[in-house]
Amino acid sequence: MEGTPFERRALHDINLDIADGTFLALIGHTGSGKSTLIQHLNGLLKPSAGSIKMGSTELKAGGKKQDLKSLRKKAGIVFQYPEHQLFEETVEKDIMFGPRNFGVSVETARLTAARVIEMVGLPESVLSKSPFDLSGGQMRRVAIAGVLAMNPEVLILDEPTAGLDPAGRVEIMELFNSLHERNNLTTILVTHSMEDASKYADEIAVMHKGELYLHGKPTDIFSEREALKRVGLDVPETVQFLQKWNEKSGLNLALTKFTVEELAEQVSQSLKKRGN
Amino acid sequence: MENIITVKDVTFYYPGEETPTLKGVTLDVHKGEWLSIVGHNGSGKSTLAKMLNGLLLPSEGAVFVSQYTTGLPDDIWEVRRLVGMVFQNPDNQFVGTSVQDDIAFGLENFGVPREEMVKRINESVARVGMEAFLNQEPHQLSGGQKQRVAIAGILAQKPSVIVLDEATSMLDPIGRIEVIDTVRELNKKEGITVISITHDLEEALSADRVVVMKMGEKAAEGIPEDIFQQRDLLKSAGLDLPFSLKLSEALRQQGVELDKSYLTQEELVNALWKLA
Numbered sequence: 359m360e361g362t363p364f365e366r367r368a369l370h371d372i373n374l375d376i377a378d379g380t381f382l383a384l385i386g387h388t389g390s391g392k393s394t395l396i397q398h399l400n401g402l403l404k405p406s407a408g409s410i411k412m413g414s415t416e417l418k419a420g421g422k423k424q425d426l427k428s429l430r431k432k433a434g435i436v437f438q439y440p441e442h443q444l445f446e447e448t449v450e451k452d453i454m455f456g457p458r459n460f461g462v463s464v465e466t467a468r469l470t471a472a473r474v475i476e477m478v479g480l481p482e483s484v485l486s487k488s489p490f491d492l493s494g495g496q497m498r499r500v501a502i503a504g505v506l507a508m509n510p511e512v513l514i515l516d517e518p519t520a521g522l523d524p525a526g527r528v529e530i531m532e533l534f535n536s537l538h539e540r541n542n543l544t545t546i547l548v549t550h551s552m553e554d555a556s557k558y559a560d561e562i563a564v565m566h567k568g569e570l571y572l573h574g575k576p577t578d579i580f581s582e583r584e585a586l587k588r589v590g591l592d593v594p595e596t597v598q599f600l601q602k603w604n605e606k607s608g609l610n611l612a613l614t615k616f617t618v619e620e621l622a623e624q625v626s627q628s629l630k631k632r633g634n
Numbered sequence: 635m636e637n638i639i640t641v642k643d644v645t646f647y648y649p650g651e652e653t654p655t656l657k658g659v660t661l662d663v664h665k666g667e668w669l670s671i672v673g674h675n676g677s678g679k680s681t682l683a684k685m686l687n688g689l690l691l692p693s694e695g696a697v698f699v700s701q702y703t704t705g706l707p708d709d710i711w712e713v714r715r716l717v718g719m720v721f722q723n724p725d726n727q728f729v730g731t732s733v734q735d736d737i738a739f740g741l742e743n744f745g746v747p748r749e750e751m752v753k754r755i756n757e758s759v760a761r762v763g764m765e766a767f768l769n770q771e772p773h774q775l776s777g778g779q780k781q782r783v784a785i786a787g788i789l790a791q792k793p794s795v796i797v798l799d800e801a802t803s804m805l806d807p808i809g810r811i812e813v814i815d816t817v818r819e820l821n822k823k824e825g826i827t828v829i830s831i832t833h834d835l836e837e838a839l840s841a842d843r844v845v846v847m848k849m850g851e852k853a854a855e856g857i858p859e860d861i862f863q864q865r866d867l868l869k870s871a872g873l874d875l876p877f878s879l880k881l882s883e884a885l886r887q888q889g890v891e892l893d894k895s896y897l898t899q900e901e902l903v904n905a906l907w908k909l910a
Contacts, residue, residue, distance in 0.1 A: 388776055388806045494675060521722070521803060523675045523833055524874035550806050590808045595877040595899075602903045607910065618877070622884035625906065629890060632910045 369394050370568045372408075376561075381538055381545045383555035386565030387590055392548050395565065396514050399546070400433035401426035412512065431460060434510030438517050440501035441494065449475070449492075450485040453504045460508070467507075474503040479533060495526050499533075506537070512544045513537070519554070531558065556580070556594040556616035564591065576616065596621045603628075638794055638827050639663035639686055639717070644695035646681060654693070655681045657850045663795070668821050668828045670838035670858075673847030674872030682847065683799045683831045687717035700794065715744065718788025720801040724780035728772040733764060736772070737787045744791060758789040762816050778809025782816055789820070795827040796820070803833060810834075835862075835876045839897060846871050862897055878902050 369391045376382055386392045397403040398410050401417055404426075409418040415428050437443065446452035453474060454467040462470070475485055478499040484492070489500050498518075505513070515534060519527040535558050538545045549555055555562050555576065562579045564572040566589045572579055579586070580593045583601070592598070596616045603625055604611055611624045639662070646656040656678045663669055663686075673679040684690040685697050688704035699716055702709035721727055730736030734755050741751045759765045762782040772780060781801055788796055796817060802810040814837060820826045830837065838844050844861045846854040848871040854861055862868070862876055865883070869875075875883075882895035882902060891909065896902040 387808055521800075523673075523872055524835075525872040526675060528874075599877075599881065599899050599903070602899055603906070606903055606907050618880050618884050622881060622888050622890075626885055626888035626890045629906065629910055 369398070369405075372570050374563060374570055374573065376544060376546070379542055379544055380561055381535075381559050382547070382561045382563060383559035384546060384548045384563050384565065385550070385552070385555060385591065386571070387550075389567075390565040390589075391568040392565045393516065394568075396435065396516060396546065396548060399429075399512070399514055400435055401429035402435075431508060432510060433512040433514055434505040434508050435514040435516065436502055436505050436518050438520050440505075440518075441489075441497035444489040444497060444501055444504075447488060448485065449487055449489050449500050452489055452500065453485075453507050456504055456508050470507045471503075474506040475500075477506055477537065478503045495522070495529070498522075498530065502533075510543070512546065514546045514548075516548045517550070518547070519549075519551075534558075552592065552594045556596070564589070577612070577614065580616075600624065607632075636665045637662045638665040638700060639829075640698040641682070641685065642696050642698070644682075644685060644692040644697060646685065646690065647693045653850075655850050656685070656692075658695070659850075659852050660695075661845060661852060661855070663827060663829060664843075665794075666821075666825045666827055667842040668818075668830065668840075669843050669845065670841035671829065671831045671845045671847060672833070672835070672838050672871075672873055673853075677847040677871070678850040679831050679847045680799055683719070683797050683829070686795070686797055686829065687719055688713045689719070711744075715791050716793055717795040717797060718785075718791065718793040719797045719799055720781060720784045720788070722800040722803055724777040724784070724804065725772075727784040728780060730772075732769050732771055733759065733775075733783050733786075734768045736783055737790050740787045741790055754790045754792075755786075758786040759783075761789055761820065762786045776809060777805045778812035781805065781809070781813045785813075785816060785820075793826070795829060798828065798830040798832070800831055800833065802837075835874060839876055846873070848872075859897060863895060865895075 372395065384392045398405055404417065404421065405419045407419050409416055412429060412432050415432060417429055444452050446455060450471045453471040457467040457470055471485060472482055475482060480496060480499055489497055519530050522530060531554060534545065537543060559576060562576055563570060571589060572582060572585060580597045583593050586592055594616055596613060596618060600611055600613060600621060607628060609628055611628060613620055641659055641661040644656055644659045645654050647654050659682060671679045671682065681690060685692060688710050691705050697704040699713045702713050704710065704713050728736055729739050737755045737758060738751055741754060759768060762785050764779065764782050764786060802813050805813065817828055821828045832838060839858045839862065841858060844856065844858050845852060846861060846867065853871055854867055862879060865875060876897060878897055878899055879895045882892055886892055892905060896905055
C-alpha cells in the first residue's frame with residue numbers, strides 16, 4: 359500500500375539467481391518475506407523497485423500488464439491447502455479451467471486433463487467425479503493437476519504438505535520430486551522443514567526480515583548452524599546427530615545426502631575403524 | 635489415579651454415513667497428565683477430540699467429564715467450561731476485534747459479571763504472556779500469538795482440561811514452540827490436564843502417555859517409551875518413526891550391535907560410545 363500509513367517494506371534488495379532445473383528450498387519464518395517473494399515470481403505482485411526475469415520474460419517495477427500474463431503461464435504456484443480452491447462440478451472441468459482461460463480449445467484441454475491426472479497418480483475414472491467427493495489427499499492431487507495443466511516450466515510450492523499426516527507428506531513430496539526430475543522442471547519449495555529441504559533441494563535460500571539471509575548448497579548452509587539458530591532455524595536432525603557424534607569421538611565426519619542411511623553408514627564405519 | 639475424563643465404549647457415525655468414524659473407543663484421561671493422541675488422517679482422532687467437550691455426542695456409549703455427562707443437556711455447559719479446545723487454524727478462532735474483547739466474548743456467554751470479567755481477562759493474558767497485547771487487533775498478531783489468545787480465552791473460564799486439536803500444525807517452528815511451552819507451563823505448574831491431538835512425534839515423545847488411533851479404533855495406549863518401540867504398530871497406523879529410532883534401526887542394519895532402540899539422540903550417542 360504505497361503512499362499510505364500502512365506502507366511497509368516486505369522485501370528488500372533481494373538478488374537471487376535460480377538456474378534452470380534447480381530444486382530450490384526457500385526457508386524462513388512467517389513474516390520473513392518468502393510468500394511475498396514467490397508472489398513476485400509469477401507476477402501476482404509487482405516489484406516496487408527492481409525486476410524479475412524468468413527466461414526471456416522480464417517484469418520490471420512499473421512494467422506492463424502483458425508481461426504478467428506470460429510470467430503467470432511460465433510459473434505455476436501450488437498454494438497452501440490448494441484443495442480449498444477447487445470449485446467445479448467435476449474434476450475434469452476443474453483441471454480444464456486454467457488452460458481454457460488461456461485460450462486452449464476444449465478438446466486439447468480435455469486431453470491435458472487426462473494427461474495430468476495420470477501425472478499426479480490418480481486413475482482417469484476420477485475425472486468424471488465431483489472433486490468434493492474425494493478424500494483430502496486426492497483433492498490435493500487434483501488441485502496440483504490443475505497447476506500442471508498449464509505446463510509450467512517453474513513449479514512453485516507453498517508449503518505443499520501442510521496439514522497432511524506423515525505418510526501423506528512423504529507421498530506428496532515424492533510426487534513433486536519425480537515431477538521435477540521427469541519433466542525437467544525448476545522447482546521452488548517454500549517450507550519450514552529442514553528435513554525436506556535437505557532431502558530434495560540442490561540449493562537452499564534462507565529468508566529473514568525481508569532479506570536474503572543465506573543462499574547456497576545444503577552442505578554450505580548446514581555448516582552455518584550458529585547463523586541458522588540466530589534466526590530460529592536449525593540444521594536437520596541427521597546433521598545434529600553427526601555433530602554430537604563428532605564431539606564425542608573427536609572425528610570430523612560429514613554428510614552429503616543427509617539421509618538416515620548415510621548417517622548410519624558413516625557412524626558404523628567410524629566404529630569399525632576404532633575397533634581395528 | 636483420578637480420572638478427569640472417561641470415554642466408555644464410544645461408537646460414532648457422522649450423519650448419513652454407514653461406517654462408524656469411532657468404533658467402541660474406551661479411554662481414561664488422568665487428572666494432570668499430558669496425553670498425546672496420534673494417528674493418520676481419518677483415524678478418528680479429531681472426532682474423538684470433539685467428543686471430549688460435547689461438540690459431538692456419541693451414537694453409542696458415553697463420555698464423562700468429572701461428574702458430568704456430555705450427552706445430558708443439563709451438563710453440557712459445565713462440560714464445555716471444564717474442557718477448552720484450541721483448534722488448528724489460528725484465523726478461525728478469533729471472534730473479537732481485540733485481544734480483550736475476544737476473551738470477554740467467552741465470559742459473556744457464561745454470564746460472568748463485568749468486574750470479575752476484567753480481573754479474569756487480565757489474569758489469563760498474563761498466564762500466556764500476552765499482557766502487552768490487550769488492545770491489539772487480531773491481524774496484528776502472529777499465528778502463535780493468536781493461539782495463545784485462544785488459550786487465554788479458555789483459561790479465563792477456569793477449565794480443568796485443554797484439548798489441542800492439531801493446534802500447532804499450521805504454525806511455523808517458532809510459533810509451535812511458543813504454544814507448546816505455554817501449555818507445558820500450565821500443565822506442570824497449574825496441573826491443567828492436556829490432551830494433544832498431534833502429528834508431531836517429537837511432541838508425543840515428551841507426553842506422559844500416548845494413544846494411537848487407527849481406523850476409528852484405539853490401537854494402543856501407553857507411555858512413549860513403550861509405544862515408540864513398537865515399530866510395526868506405528869507403521870501400520872500410518873505414522874513415522876521418531877528420528878533416533880529410525881537411526882537405531884539403520885545402525886543395526888549396518889551391523890552395529892545396539893541392545894535396543896533409543897528414543898533420544900543423547901541416549902543413542904552414549905550407547906554408541908560404549909561400543910567404540
